[in-house]
Each structure stands twice: as C-alpha cells, then as structure tokens.
Amino acid sequence: xxxxxxxxxxxxxxxxxxxxxxxxxNAKPIPLDEESHKVKxxxxxxxxxxxxxxxxxxxxNFRDKGGPNTGDPYGQKQYSGxxxxxxxxxxxxxxxxxxxxxxxxxxxxxxxxxxxxxxxxSLAVALPASQxxxxxxxxxxxxxxxxxxxxxxxRSQPPGMSVALVEGGGNKNSxxxxxxxPTMPKPQWHPPWKLYRVISGHLxxxxxxxxxxxxxxxxxxxxxxxxxxxxxxSGKLKLSLTGHISTVRGVIVSARSxxxxxxxxxxxxxxxDLEYNKVIRHYHGxxxxxxxxxxHPTIDVxxxxxxxxxxxxxxxxxxxxxxxxxxxxxxxxxxKCQAAEPQVITGSHDTTIRLWDLVAGKTRVTLTNHKKSVxxxxxxxRHYTFASGSxxxxxxxxxxxxxxxxxxxxxxxxxxTLAVNSDGVLVSGADNGTMHLWDWRTGYNFQxxxxxxxxxxxxxxxxxxxxxxxxSESRLLTAEADKTIKVYKExxxxxxxxxxxxxxxxxxxxxxx
Numbered sequence: 077x078x079x080x081x082x083x084x085x086x087x088x089x090x091x092x093x094x095x096x097x098x099x100x101x102n103a104k105p106i107p108l109d110e111e112s113h114k115v116k117x118x119x120x121x122x123x124x125x126x127x128x129x130x131x132x133x134x135x136x137n138f139r140d141k142g143g144p145n146t147g148d149p150y151g152q153k154q155y156s157g158x159x160x161x162x163x164x165x166x167x168x169x170x171x172x173x174x175x176x177x178x179x180x181x182x183x184x185x186x187x188x189x190x191x192x193x194x195x196x197x198s199l200a201v202a203l204p205a206s207q208x209x210x211x212x213x214x215x216x217x218x219x220x221x222x223x224x225x226x227x228x229x230x231r232s233q234p235p236g237m238s239v240a241l242v243e244g245g246g247n248k249n250s251x252x253x254x255x256x257x258p259t260m261p262k263p264q265w266h267p268p269w270k271l272y273r274v275i276s277g278h279l280x281x282x283x284x285x286x287x288x289x290x291x292x293x294x295x296x297x298x299x300x301x302x303x304x305x306x307x308x309x310s311g312k313l314k315l316s317l318t319g320h321i322s323t324v325r326g327v328i329v330s331a332r333s334x335x336x337x338x339x340x341x342x343x344x345x346x347x348x349d350l351e352y353n354k355v356i357r358h359y360h361g362x363x364x365x366x367x368x369x370x371x372h373p374t375i376d377v378x379x380x381x382x383x384x385x386x387x388x389x390x391x392x393x394x395x396x397x398x399x400x401x402x403x404x405x406x407x408x409x410x411x412k413c414q415a416a417e418p419q420v421i422t423g424s425h426d427t428t429i430r431l432w433d434l435v436a437g438k439t440r441v442t443l444t445n446h447k448k449s450v451x452x453x454x455x456x457x458r459h460y461t462f463a464s465g466s467x468x469x470x471x472x473x474x475x476x477x478x479x480x481x482x483x484x485x486x487x488x489x490x491x492x493t494l495a496v497n498s499d500g501v502l503v504s505g506a507d508n509g510t511m512h513l514w515d516w517r518t519g520y521n522f523q524x525x526x527x528x529x530x531x532x533x534x535x536x537x538x539x540x541x542x543x544x545x546x547x548s549e550s551r552l553l554t555a556e557a558d559k560t561i562k563v564y565k566e567x568x569x570x571x572x573x574x575x576x577x578x579x580x581x582x583x584x585x586x587x588x589x
Contacts, residue, residue, distance in 0.1 A: 263520035265577055266501055267570040269513060269552060271527050273563040275311045277304060282555035283323060283541045289331040291547035296555055297324030303338055303348075308546060311563065319346060319355055326369040326380075335392075337378060339366035345380050347392070359390045361397045370413040377434075379420055381408035387422050389434065399437030403430060409451045412462070417476050421462060423450030429464050431478055441478045445471060454494035454502070456516065463516075465491035465504055472519070484519045487512045493542045497549040505554060509538025522577065529558040 081089075122129075174181045280299030287294040293314060295305050303317040303324055322342035329336050335356075336348040345366055347357035364383035371378055376392040387401040387408050406426035413420055418431035418440050429443040429450055443464075452465035460475045463484075470484035470491065489506035496502045500516035513523040529538050539557035546553065552564040567575075 261518055263515035263518040263522065263577060264500060265572045266499065266513070266515060266522055267566045267568075268523050268575055269525070269564040270567050271525075271562055272565050273311050274530060275306060275561040275563065276530060276559065277306075277313050278302070278559045278561075280323070280559060281539075281541060281557045282559060282561055283325050284327050285542045285544050285553055285555040285561065286327045286329055287544055287546045287553070288329040289547065294544075294546070294553060295327050295329060295336060296561060297327045297338055297340070298559075299323040301340075303327060303336075306561070308551070311561075315353065317348060317353060320344060322365075325365065325367050328369055328371055330371055330392075331373070332371075332376065333392075337369055337371065339369045339380055341365035343382075345369065345378070345390070357392075357395050359388075359395055359397075361388055361400070362386070364407075367407065368410050370411050372413045372415070372419065372434075374415045377413075379411050379413050381411040381422055383407040385424070385426075387411050387420065387432075389420070389437070399434075401430075401432055401437060401439075403439050403442075404428065406449075409449065410453045412453050412455055414455055416460070421453055421455070423453045423464055425449040425451075427466070429453065429473075429478070431476070440476075443473065443478045445480060449490075451490070451492050452494040452504075454496050456496055457498050459516075463494055463496065463502060465494045467491065470494070470502075470504055470514075472516075482519050484514055484521070486521050492540060495543045495545055495552070497545045499549065503543055503545075503552060505540030505543045507539045509540060509556070511540055511543070511554065520577070525564075527562055529556075530560050533558040 174185050278298040278300055282296050282298050284297040293305055294308050297303050301320045305315040307314055320340040322340050324340045326339040334350045339345045343362050345359035346355045349356045362382040366380050366382045369380040378390040378392050381387040385404045388397050389399040391398055404424040404426050408422050408424045410423045419434040420432040422430050427446045430439050431441040433440050446466040448467045450464050450466050455462045463472045467490050472481040474481055487504050489508045491504050491506050493505040502514040502516045504512045511525040512521055514521050537557045540554050542555040544553055554562045
C-alpha cells in the first residue's frame with residue numbers, strides 16, 4: 077500500500093530535492109588564482125612571442141620615442157645579446173596607451189609594457205580584455221607591428237576558438253579557426269544476419285542456451301523442466317535430460333571435463349556426467365531460484381547467481397562453497413567469469429554491476445551508472461572490455477576498474493541477453509522479441525531483427541531469453557518465448573554496395589552516464 081503524505085511534507089521534500097540539486101552550484105565560475113595565472117601568462121608569452129623577443133628594433137625608432145620612459149615601472153631591458161656592446165639596438169615595448177576605453181591618455185593614466193616575463197605577468201593580472209587590444213592582435217600586418225605588440229598577450233580569445241599565428245615573408249596572419257567537435261568514427265561494415273533455421277521441441281519457454289567447446293552440439297534449458305541436447309549442423313534432437321523440478325535457467329558445458337552444469341528455479345545446481353548422462357553432483361546452498369552460472373576458464377571453479385541476492389563460488393570436485401559473494405541488495409540476474417582480474421562480474425536487479433576479487437571473496441568495484449535492472453553482461457573475447465544491458469541503455473566498460481567507455485542507446489526494451497563475437501558484432505536480445513546488432517567499437521546499430529513467432533503462438537510470446545554465437549562465430553542461436561530455438565547466419569550474398577552503412581558522421585551527443 078502506498079503511504080500518503082500531507083501536502084506540507086511533499087512540498088518540503090520537493091524543496092530538499094531542489095536544494096540538493098543546486099547545492100553544488102556548478103555554474104559558479106572558479107575564482108582566479110593569481111599566482112597560477114601569472115605563471116600561465118609568462119609561459120604563453122614565451123611560447124607565442126619567443127620567436128620575436130630577441131629581434132632588435134632600429135635605434136631611430138628608439139630616438140623617436142625620446143629614450144627610455146622614466147615613468148615606466150619596469151624600465152627598458154637590454155637583452156644579454158647586446159651586453160658589453162655599443163648601444164645600437166634596443167628592444168622597445170608597447171606604445172603608451174590608456175588603461176581602458178574612454179580614458180584620456182595623460183602622464184598619469186598611460187600604461188606602457190615591456191616584452192619581459194614580468195611585463196606579461198602584470199598585463200595578465202592588471203589589464204582587462206579590451207576591444208582595442210583584440211583589434212591590435214588581429215590587424216598587425218608587418219614586422220614592425222610584431223615588434224611593437226610583442227608584449228601583448230593573445231589571451232583574449234572567444235571560447236572554442238584558437239588563434240593560429242602564421243609567419244611567412246615577414247607577415248603575421250591571424251586566422252580564427254573553430255575547433256572541430258568530436259565525431260563518431262565510421263563503423264566497420266558487417267554483413268546482415270538472416271534467419272535460416274527454427275528448431276522446435278521444447279514444451280515451454282526456452283530460457284538458456286550453450287554451445288559445447290567442440291562445436292558439434294548445443295544444449296538448451298526450458299520452462300518445461302528439461303534440458304535438451306541438439307546437433308548443431310542438422311538441428312536434430314540428440315538427447316533429453318530430466319531431473320529439475322522447475323524452470324531450468326542456466327546451462328554451461330565444461331571445456332576441461334565431460335561435464336554439463338545446470339541450474340534452475342528449484343534452487344538446485346547440478347553437474348551432469350555426459351558419458352553416463354546422469355547427475356553426479358549437487359551443489360547445495362542457495363536459498364532461492366538460481367538465475368545463472370558460469371565456469372572459470374582456467375581452474376575448476378563454478379560460479380552461480382541467485383534471487384537470494386548472492387553469488388556463490390563452488391569447488392567443482394569437492395562441491396564445497398568456497399565463497400558467498402554478498403553485497404547486492406536484490407536478485408543477481410547474471411554472472412560471468414574470466415581468467416584475468418577481476419575474475420567474477422555480476423549484474424543485478426538492484427541496478428548495479430559488481431566486479432569481484434575471487435581470492436578475497438569481496439567487491440573490488442561497484443558500478444552504479446545504470447538506472448534499471450542489469451539482466452545481461454557479456455565479456456569481449458579479445459578486448460579487455462565488457463558490456464552490460466539494461467532497459468535504460470547498453471553500456472560498455474573497460475577492465476579492470478570498470479571505467480565507462482560509451483552508451484549504446486536505442487534498444488528501448490527489457491534486454492535479457494547479450495552476445496559478442498571476435499569481429500566486434502554485439503547482439504542484444506529483448507523481452508519484446510526484438511534483436512539489435514551493433515558494431516562494438518563505434519556503438520553503431522547496423523541491423524534490427526524481429527522474427528515472427530512460430531505458428532500457433534501468441535504475438536505476446538515474442539521474447540528472446542538467451543543468445544549465443546557458436547564456436548566458429550558464424551552462427552547465432554537464440555532461445556525464445558515461442559518455445560523455439562532460432563539459428564541465424566551471415567548473409568553470404570551481401571556486400572558493402574548492396575547493404576551500405578547508413579551512417580552519418582554526426583556529432584556525438586551521447587549521455588556519459
């Protein structure tokens with residue numbers, strides 16, 4: 077029952093939310109640090125005017141001005157190249173000028189700066205950006221003008237613009253060049269995938285699927301409580317295994333031994349010996365339905381995740397529970413294992429992803445970027461990256477610390493499953509029966525598929541619960557709510573000319589979180 081609050085309480089909650097939103101005061105400019113600004117301006121002066129600071133000016137220019145200006149607090153500076161020689165050339169500073177617009181130029185108000193570090197620092201701190209200084213920067217046309225304006229810093233630039241100084245033939249050309257906004261790189265071309273086989277046989281939703289390491293057969297688990305093994309080449313049923321007393325939610329075939337592992341909503345985790353087609357081990361410990369499982373690639377360890385908000389690490393041989401990974405606050409929907417750190421990754425209905433330290437049995441990193449349940453996680457077979465699927469977004473992350481890479485927006489549905497192959501084709505399958513195919517590197521959605529349900533099924537039974545590539549990565553198998561397994565392959569007849577990438581180099585406008 078929803079608790080009712082008074083208008084007074086609701087108003088104060090709204091006020092508090094508003095306060096929390098604006099308390100950081102993000103729009104307020106950072107106060108200028110005088111010391112660092114001086115350093116910045118001196119560096120800028122040397123960088124932009126280093127090539128002209130050593131150049132001398134003819135002494136008639138010096139005589140025209142009437143010698144060194146005694147009113148200048150910095151004095152004329154003779155550079156080391158002229159020390160010990162007759163005073164033939166001197167470096168001059170700027171012409172006297174008023175400190176601001178509409179100020180009369182008198183002996184009291186005039187400002188004159190020398191091309192030295194101290195002068196640049198004083199300029200940076202004392203003078204506001206004025207239109208006359210901008211004009212002086214933009215219209216200097218000769219070497220003499222460069223000498224005269226050598227003390228003026230080109231720091232008054234419009235935001236997002238860069239001033240390029242081009243010196244050629246004794247001229248200075250100031251060109252305003254807009255910086256390019258980052259654009260999405262052109263995605264790699266992938267041939268479209270087409271449905272070529274539909275396999276029927278289960279009497280309930282097909283909830284999970286796995287291909288054996290030898291690529292001869294694959295296994296499925298269903299809501300009809302059976303596990304079925306199918307020939308991959310022909311799609312014919314080879315074997316049915318019974319033993320679970322509720323929906324089978326996860327299956328995986330070991331590459332290290334002739335074992336098949338399964339888990340289900342009956343809280344059971346079973347190990348099947350495929351030489352005898354019998355259960356040889358049970359792993360007891362979960363307090364609720366077991367939603368997923370995975371095998372460690374290099375050691376005999378099994379990882380399962382459950383609706384009891386935990387994941388468990390099991391020793392395959394002794395059946396012992398090595399660790400209980402607790403920390404999630406809602407059902408753990410998916411778990412993945414890898415040989416490198418972090419060795420265990422879980423996604424949960426509490427909207428978080430956790431990267432676990434297998435040795436300590438503790439969380440290394442918690443990723444809280446998703447706003448809805450994370451039902452699917454997939455590891456890239458070659459890159460040190462992974463993706464997670466949620467109704468709000470598909471997100472890509474970098475190991476080992478879970479640094480965010482990019483969002484893949486557009487699949488606006490409950491994403492139940494993700495799969496990726498070595499070519500960089502990412503597949504996302506959703507509860508409404510849609511399947512999107514993406515280019516992993518750029519996040520470009522190059523194909524959308526919505527296969528028809530098998531005859532006799534309701535349209536509402538259009539849903540993809542699991543998908544996987546076979547070992548050759550030339551076939552894609554999906555487990556669906558219309559009780560079928562659908563097999564897709566790449567369209568061999570497609571070329572980049574017949575199926576061009578409908579891609580535009582648009583400016584990236586992706587949310588970062």
